[in-house]
Amino acid sequence: MTIMRIIIPRLVMLFFVVFGVAVITFIISHLIPGDPARMIAGDRASAETLMSVRRDLGLDRPVWDQFTIYVSNLLHGDLGTSLRTRRSVAGDIATFLPATMELGAISLILAIVIGIPLGVASAIYKDGPIDQVARTISVCGISMPVFWFALVLVLLFYAKLHILPGSGRIDMGIALPTRVTGFFLIDSLLEGRMDAFWSSVRHLILPSFVLAFANLGVITRQIRASMLDVLEEDYIRTARASGLRRRVIIFNHALRNALIPSITLLGLALGDLLYGAVLTETVFAWPGMGTYVVTSIQTLDFPAIMGFTVVASIGYVLINLVVDIAYMFADPQIREIG
Amino acid sequence: MVFAHWKKLGLALLVTSSLTQAAWAASDVLVLSRAEDAPTADPGVEISNSGYTFIYAAYEHLVAYKGATTEVVPELAESWTVDDTNTVWTFKLAQGHKFDDGTPVDAAAVKFSFDRAMKLKAGPSDAFPVLKEVQVVDPGTVKFILSSQFAPFLSTMAVSGAAIINPKVMEHEKDGDMAKAWLAEHTAGSGAYKITSWERNQSVVLDRNEHYSGPTPALKQIVVRTVGEISARRLQLVNGDADIIEQVPVDQAAALKSDASIVVESNPSLYVNYVYMNNKRPPLDDPRVRQAISYAVDYKGIVDGIMQGQAEQMRGAVPDGMWGHDPQGFQYSYDVEKAKALLKEAGKSDIHLTYTFSQADTAWEPVGLALQANLADIGIKLDLQAVADTTKREMAASGNYDLAPGAWTPDFADPYMFMNYWFDPDRMGGPGNRAFYNNPKVADLVREAASIIDQPKREQLYLEAQKLSTQDAPYLYLMQKNDIFARRAVVKGYVYNPMLIQVYNFATMSKSE
Numbered sequence: 089m090t091i092m093r094i095i096i097p098r099l100v101m102l103f104f105v106v107f108g109v110a111v112i113t114f115i116i117s118h119l120i121p122g123d124p125a126r127m128i129a130g131d132r133a134s135a136e137t138l139m140s141v142r143r144d145l146g147l148d149r150p151v152w153d154q155f156t157i158y159v160s161n162l163l164h165g166d167l168g169t170s171l172r173t174r175r176s177v178a179g180d181i182a183t184f185l186p187a188t189m190e191l192g193a194i195s196l197i198l199a200i201v202i203g204i205p206l207g208v209a210s211a212i213y214k215d216g217p218i219d220q221v222a223r224t225i226s227v228c229g230i231s232m233p234v235f236w237f238a239l240v241l242v243l244l245f246y247a248k249l250h251i252l253p254g255s256g257r258i259d260m261g262i263a264l265p266t267r268v269t270g271f272f273l274i275d276s277l278l279e280g281r282m283d284a285f286w287s288s289v290r291h292l293i294l295p296s297f298v299l300a301f302a303n304l305g306v307i308t309r310q311i312r313a314s315m316l317d318v319l320e321e322d323y324i325r326t327a328r329a330s331g332l333r334r335r336v337i338i339f340n341h342a343l344r345n346a347l348i349p350s351i352t353l354l355g356l357a358l359g360d361l362l363y364g365a366v367l368t369e370t371v372f373a374w375p376g377m378g379t380y381v382v383t384s385i386q387t388l389d390f391p392a393i394m395g396f397t398v399v400a401s402i403g404y405v406l407i408n409l410v411v412d413i414a415y416m417f418a419d420p421q422i423r424e425i426g
Numbered sequence: 427m428v429f430a431h432w433k434k435l436g437l438a439l440l441v442t443s444s445l446t447q448a449a450w451a452a453s454d455v456l457v458l459s460r461a462e463d464a465p466t467a468d469p470g471v472e473i474s475n476s477g478y479t480f481i482y483a484a485y486e487h488l489v490a491y492k493g494a495t496t497e498v499v500p501e502l503a504e505s506w507t508v509d510d511t512n513t514v515w516t517f518k519l520a521q522g523h524k525f526d527d528g529t530p531v532d533a534a535a536v537k538f539s540f541d542r543a544m545k546l547k548a549g550p551s552d553a554f555p556v557l558k559e560v561q562v563v564d565p566g567t568v569k570f571i572l573s574s575q576f577a578p579f580l581s582t583m584a585v586s587g588a589a590i591i592n593p594k595v596m597e598h599e600k601d602g603d604m605a606k607a608w609l610a611e612h613t614a615g616s617g618a619y620k621i622t623s624w625e626r627n628q629s630v631v632l633d634r635n636e637h638y639s640g641p642t643p644a645l646k647q648i649v650v651r652t653v654g655e656i657s658a659r660r661l662q663l664v665n666g667d668a669d670i671i672e673q674v675p676v677d678q679a680a681a682l683k684s685d686a687s688i689v690v691e692s693n694p695s696l697y698v699n700y701v702y703m704n705n706k707r708p709p710l711d712d713p714r715v716r717q718a719i720s721y722a723v724d725y726k727g728i729v730d731g732i733m734q735g736q737a738e739q740m741r742g743a744v745p746d747g748m749w750g751h752d753p754q755g756f757q758y759s760y761d762v763e764k765a766k767a768l769l770k771e772a773g774k775s776d777i778h779l780t781y782t783f784s785q786a787d788t789a790w791e792p793v794g795l796a797l798q799a800n801l802a803d804i805g806i807k808l809d810l811q812a813v814a815d816t817t818k819r820e821m822a823a824s825g826n827y828d829l830a831p832g833a834w835t836p837d838f839a840d841p842y843m844f845m846n847y848w849f850d851p852d853r854m855g856g857p858g859n860r861a862f863y864n865n866p867k868v869a870d871l872v873r874e875a876a877s878i879i880d881q882p883k884r885e886q887l888y889l890e891a892q893k894l895s896t897q898d899a900p901y902l903y904l905m906q907k908n909d910i911f912a913r914r915a916v917v918k919g920y921v922y923n924p925m926l927i928q929v930y931n932f933a934t935m936s937k938s939e
Contacts, residue, residue, distance in 0.1 A: 120814070120816070120817065121816075121817045121820045121821065122814065122816025122817050122819065122820045123816070123819070123820055123823075124816070126816075126819055126820070126823065126856060127816060127819075128471075128473075128548070128549065129473070129548060129549040129552075130473040130549040130552065131819055131823075131856060132552070132847060132853075132856065132857050132858045133549055133552050133856070133857065134552055134555070134857055135857070136547075137547060137548070137549065137551060137552050138856070140547035140548070141547075141548060141549075144547075144548075172465050173465055173466065173610070173626070174465070174466055174468075174471070174606060174607060174610045175607070175610065180626070183626055184626070184627065239655075239657055242657075242658060242661060243661070246661060246665070247661045247664065247665060250665070254658060254661055254662065254665075254667075255651075255653050255658050255662065256628060256629075256651070256653075257628065260457070260629065260649060260651075264625065369654075370654040370655055371654075371655050371657075371658060372658070373628075373651070373652060373653040373654055373655070373658060375625065375626065375627035375628040375652070376627075379627050379652075379654060380627065383462060383463075386814075386815065386816075387816070388816045
């Protein structure tokens with residue numbers, strides 16, 4: 089039952105967070121000087137045309153009415169219609185979110201799969217050559233500008249070596265896999281389309297590596313630090329003294345405890361992925377949320393901006409929830425107290 | 427050694443798949459890379475050039491711009507007449523034009539298209555301010571009835587919004603939207619191509635319209651890809667993955683010129699960069715102050731330094747390349763002494779102004795810095811205020827600024843697009859007269875020029891109005907920019923038309939490897 093005790097208050101909180109975010113975004117987007125009708129009708133539109141566009145978009149109604157309509161639609165799961173693309177915002181998000189999530193998921197996996205062993209090795213062979221290399225990688229990862237790094241990789245692997253594609257999600261000559269999850273890797277496998285699968289893999293390599301790299305640095309550093317702390321603990325010394333094998337000590341005893349602080353970090357890393365995705369998506373022409381949000385902001389596309397913010401806030405709350413639950417499983421003490 | 431095995435397999439995969447990718451760029455497929463996805467391809471709502479690319483590829487109009495000129499010639503219309511009152515235009519439709527489903531283009535389709543645009547009342551309808559009614563006379567004849575004389579009428583029949591749409595699109599109507607949702611990403615025209623797929627923020631694919639009445643185009647397919655970063659687009663072009671790339675900044679254009687397989691297209695456009703001076707606000711309400719500012723600017727420095735020569739200084743409001751342009755018209759020159767004298771004569775000192783700009787045009791910030799330095803020489807302190815583009819537009823429209831840069835490009839090929847928008851006091855603010863300029867004499871001249879049909883007479887009136895308005899210096903006339911894009915040299919047959927920015931004559935273009 090303890091899990092429910094964590095989940096239920098969070099779900100209640102989720103409701104308030106989303107409502108709060110919706111209110112704040114609504115207020116901000118209506119405070120910014122600028123007229124979305126003018127963006128749509130054209131700068132030099134006559135007053136009459138402007139009025140007609142405003143009426144069409146419901147922008148002629150009092151702000152309070154616009155807000156209540158927005159909230160009531162939101163409660164029905166309707167995020168409104170994008171002013172720019174004239175499509176439903178929910179539909180737009182459904183189109184672009186999977187692309188960003190696929191990229192984010194692969195980068196997170198990469199960051200974990202490379203970052204954790206690197207951090208562990210770095211701690212075990214402290215001050216040795218492996219540690220030096222790992223520390224260099226992690227400093228580079230943390231300090232290298234995403235945008236610049238992405239361009240360098242494109243230049244090397246796409247422009248010079250011609251071995252990896254530099255943009256998009258799939259080769260142009262290949263038909264898109266039938267949409268089930270929106271993840272090209274999964275959808276192409278479901279359909280048994282190996283050409284689409286390999287093409288998607290190749291397209292994912294550079295952007296996911298770029299995105300993983302920054303988080304990799306943070307994870308390596310964190311794991312190294314907590315491993316070093318844990319290895320100094322009494323129980324490890326006891327374990328060592330009792331003649332347990334080194335591998336068992338490191339993986340069963342030390343790593344398990346060292347991972348706990350990293351869970352929060354992974355939660356934060358997920359947030360970073362969204363932010364990093366905006367830059368990465370721009371360089372790699374990745375058709376995801378990043379590009380969509382930036383263009384929406386530039387055109388004051390209120391429904392799109394608000395729709396994205398609401399979805400993102402739900403995402404953040406859910407990530408936090410998962411982090412808390414993961415904590416419980418990683419540390420039995422928390423479970424018992426909870 | 428399991429690992430070595432995997433490594434080999436991985437390498438093999440990388441190599442084979444990179445080979446298959448290179449083989450794809452077929453000679454009858456043209457790939458165009460640009461910075462952003464078009465909002466829609468609906469002639470009734472779209473006002474962006476990135477949308478016009480698709481509209482002009484998929485739809486025909488009653489008339490079209492001839493080759494590289496701003497002159498209009500028949501397209502769907504075979505001939506036309508206008509009555510004595512200049513308010514009733516009758517068009518005879520040419521035979522043989524068919525929509526992409528095989529239905530012949532008839533008068534009912536023309537009426538439908540204009541009725542739809544006028545009912546939607548979105549941006550494009552602004553090009554037809556006096557259109558009262560469209561009447562079907564018989565399937566091959568259609569009549570336009572205007573509420574008053576409107577000289578640029580024929581020219582407006584070539585704008586994107588005047589595209590003729592297949593009335594059958596109404597089968598896709600949802601909740602009374604006049605098929606707006608469907609037409610946003612589909613086309614239903616009689617042009618050479620039709621949209622066959624639109625993957626948002628990825629690519630739009632156009633295939634040949636099998637029922638097109640013209641000669642079969644050499645290009646079987648056009649792919650328009652969205653690639654946000656200019657360096658990524660440039661690499662695609664160099665690698666042969668893209669045939670044309672758009673939005674090439676001047677410095678990148680210079681770098682691309684050294685590659686023999688690439689042609690940088692840099693053509694004089696009708697796109698101007700100018701600066702609104704708020705004529706309502708002191709001290710800018712004094713023409714001498716505005717003239718002083720106009721004399722204080724180092725135009726050549728801006729053209730050569732910021733634009734690297736890819737522009738020319740404006741001469742009057744109507745740009746070079748459009749009828750009504752005055753090649754002998756007065757042009758302000760860089761003359762600091764004259765500027766100082768004018769300020770002294772106006773009795774103004776300690777002037778402090780703000781230049782409100784956004785990043786919508788990459789030239790605006792460096793132009794602001796140049797103006798700041800130039801105006802400092804005559805004792806005017808200029809603050810730069812950077813705001814979001816929507817905010818800048820709103821501030822300019824409501825007159826809440828001192829100086830603000832603007833860009834202007836005509837919708838149809840008539841000096842009306844400049845003269846009547848910029849100088850008519852009825853269009854103050856957003857609609858065009860963003861300097862809030864009011865000279866009754868100039869207003870009379872431009873209004874008269876818009877209401878008569880006789881072109882030589884109109885030209886004379888516009889020249890007179892330009893002469894007077896340039897003296898008043900309501901705007902700071904900076905430069906007429908070149909339209910720059912880069913293509914691979916194998917792309918042949920492109921014809922540049924200054925009226926059609928980001929629009930390509932795909933039907934008569936080809937690729938020769």
